Amino acid sequence: MFKNKDKYLSVILVSPSILAILIFVYGFIAWSIRVSLSKWKGLNPDFTWAGFENYVNLFYDPRFHIDIRNTVIFTLVFVLGSLILGFLMAVMLDQGLRGEGFFRSIFLFPMAISYIVTGVVWRWLMNPAEGSRMSGLNLLFTSLNLDFLVNEWYTTPYWGIAAIALAAIWQMSGYTMALYLAGLRAVPGELREAARIDGASEVEIYRRIILPILTPVTLGVLIILGHTSLKVFDLIIAVAGKQLSLDVPAIYMWQTTFDGLFYARGAAIGILLLISVAVLIIPYIRYTTKMETEL
């Protein structure tokens, strides 16, 4: 069908990109795995075989336990919060109200900002200082006579990471809204009309007809948000710096590798992160690319 010359040319054109991804993604992952199975500690590479020692050590490492606990709390608060808020915003904006475009732009603008900027601002909003040094949202709550809302934010013992999740919800719920809004727009209008004629209430229509149709969107949102929360890093650094109480795997990896020079351990954390992300993402990629070939 094609001229042979063009067939080779097409391979030549994409090969630099494919080669780059082969090296920088797959080659580097393999290299990281090798480092994670070594005894490398200190500035000079040391590839002495250590087997799964680094992984086993993490399993018993109290700091890693804190990381997992924090990741679980963060994921629950962030994913559920963004999902519910994003869905409700999409439903409200799908009612054909005036000013829809305005609200949509407002809800989505944090996506254009870096986690660092978000973190720097929320660090002041969530300032935990008390008494005469009180500031940020706590100060606002007090002046509005909403004292019961005053809290220690990210310095709350055990649950502090949930405050970071709040800032992340601020940043990402608009994105969730946009995905749901696109899904809602694709629901045929006749379907709603038919249900209305059958006497279904608006709430019933959403619960029984629209939500089931949106299942693929919900699944996509869950996977995107879920894998984002496994990778959370910059936002925590910008709000609170490196604090053990707010530690997550991504920060532990960074600190232990580049501050502590425990390269082998850092690589093991990186690979564990990769595996947890891959469990979510690989089925998702297979699902979306399969859908495409069936169309």
Next chain:
Amino acid sequence: MSRLNLRKNWLYIPLIGLTIFYLIPMYLILVTGFKSFDEIDLQTMWQLPQGIAFDNYIEAYNQLAPYLKNSFKLVIPAALISSILGSINGFVLSKWKFRGADIIFPFILFGMFIPYQSIIIPLVQFMSAAGLTGLWGLGIAHIIYGLPITTLTFRNYYASLPQELLEAAKIDGASMLGIYRHILLPISIPSFVVVLIWQFTSAWNDFLFAVILTGNTEWPITVALNNMAGSQIISWNVQMAGSLIAALPTLLVYIFLGRYFLRGLMAGSLKG
């Protein structure tokens, strides 16, 4: 119909409440930024400024200017190069497929989701062995790890174009590169805008690669801002002004090209 709309008007209450939630940080940034140095007091942080002063912005700009320049120097070429490569890849992988093209594509996609902690140790070693330290290495990292999403966006766009468009040109004897250059490239401008905006925004906002691959003279704005915020000597009002300066380029892009920004977001979730 109008009665139904009237009934829906109560929705403005939660919508306005949410608007306040999303704008509170911006309010704080703006009012703090425009206060003069004498007005800066944590007790009055929510009050409007008494006049318009630029002290904070001047101070923040003086401190951040070199890093702002680094970011521009880094992000613009990186966004351009990865977009051009993505366009070529997308063309080949949708309209000029070789055997195995469909098998390779999901493997390219996976690269946009990986946690970079899993490749950062080899990346640092590779870059320093290749002598690509600082902004050069960082730029190359942004180009390569940007390839999956740029390829995806262009591939989806080209795949949506009818095959007849190409067939006619082929019969007329156009070569592959001729078809790309004279038929596809001219109609790809909107996709280029989407991809360029996406790459500009994500490279501008990146922190992890930047903090690990660059030293203190080559920091981009995110790393400089984070260090400014962590320092005890720089007061919070200057940090707020600095936040606005760091966010302004991507915010302006969002304000003026929001439609394209949204399309990039959608592509990032594999939703075309």
